[in-house]
Amino acid sequence: MLTDLSNSRPAGSARSTARTRRPHDDAPDTARLFTRLTGLAQGPERDAVRDEIVTAWLPMAHRIAGRFRDRGEAVEDLRQVAALGLVKAVDRFDPGRGAFESYAVPTITGEIKRHFRDRMWALRVPRRVQELRNKVRIARRELTQSPGSPEPSVADLAARTGLTEDEVGAGLEALDSFSTLSLDAELRTDDEGYSLADTLGGPDASYDTVVDRESARQGLRSLPERERAILYMRFFEDMTQSRIADRLGISQMHVSRLISRSCERVREEALGRRRPDDGA
Numbered sequence: 001m002l003t004d005l006s007n008s009r010p011a012g013s014a015r016s017t018a019r020t021r022r023p024h025d026d027a028p029d030t031a032r033l034f035t036r037l038t039g040l041a042q043g044p045e046r047d048a049v050r051d052e053i054v055t056a057w058l059p060m061a062h063r064i065a066g067r068f069r070d071r072g073e074a075v076e077d078l079r080q081v082a083a084l085g086l087v088k089a090v091d092r093f094d095p096g097r098g099a100f101e102s103y104a105v106p107t108i109t110g111e112i113k114r115h116f117r118d119r120m121w122a123l124r125v126p127r128r129v130q131e132l133r134n135k136v137r138i139a140r141r142e143l144t145q146s147p148g149s150p151e152p153s154v155a156d157l158a159a160r161t162g163l164t165e166d167e168v169g170a171g172l173e174a175l176d177s178f179s180t181l182s183l184d185a186e187l188r189t190d191d192e193g194y195s196l197a198d199t200l201g202g203p204d205a206s207y208d209t210v211v212d213r214e215s216a217r218q219g220l221r222s223l224p225e226r227e228r229a230i231l232y233m234r235f236f237e238d239m240t241q242s243r244i245a246d247r248l249g250i251s252q253m254h255v256s257r258l259i260s261r262s263c264e265r266v267r268e269e270a271l272g273r274r275r276p277d278d279g280a
Contacts, residue, residue, distance in 0.1 A: 071116065228262075
């Protein structure tokens with residue numbers, strides 16, 4: 001009885017070893033299909049063989065996509081990206097250069113990483129800054145993986161990554177740039193909450209002044225020279241109506257009427273409501 005059991009073990013071990021020789025259970029044997037694919041011209045038959053290869057390797061593509069779950073992207077979307085990478089790998093693979101899996105895995109992984117780099121950032125961040133972010137993120141995870149580990153400083157991250165402290169700072173800023181907040185997002189303080197928009201600058205009254213001046217420019221140019229001089233003395237030199245009257249040798253009442261009439265003309269000119277019977 002013991003002999004029978006001992007004799008049965010090698011066979012089971014051999015089968016187990018045979019099963020573990022392949023890197024993954026989702027790695028099918030498609031060497032024959034690839035050989036056939038390379039000998040076919042473009043057409044329905046080649047498309048059918050290509051689809052058969054893609055279908056056979058699709059579980060592996062889904063497995064690779066699963067490694068990137070919980071990073072802010074739906075698993076189904078990641079599987080679609082992985083399937084696209086698989087199709088590219090099938091189209092570019094040369095059977096004479098080795099096993100397909102060795103070529104497909106980095107191709108699919110690279111396609112998913114490009115998806116995160118190009119599509120998942122709420123703000124467009126230069127690739128160099130994205131690389132700094134990844135290095136800083138990995139270094140911080142490694143330095144804090146032990147329970148009770150303190151948050152690493154910029155100097156610690158720089159020593160771990162081989163980057164300068166300025167580069168580490170850029171990477172840390174990029175860690176917070178992966179997603180954006182709405183301007184209506186509420187920020188809480190000890191007293192009361194306020195929105196992100198409340199922290200931004202408010203309207204600048206000087207812009208209204210610039211607009212008013214530009215609107216009045218043409219109306220001022222159309223006034224007679226004496227009326228322009230009166231307005232300049234009144235509003236730019238801050239002279240009283242009495243002083244203006246003394247300088248021009250006219251009555252203060254006449255100065256008041258000229259100022260009122262000139263301002264009305266400029267206002268109408270700015271608003272585009274000049275009357276046809278008005279003077280030049």
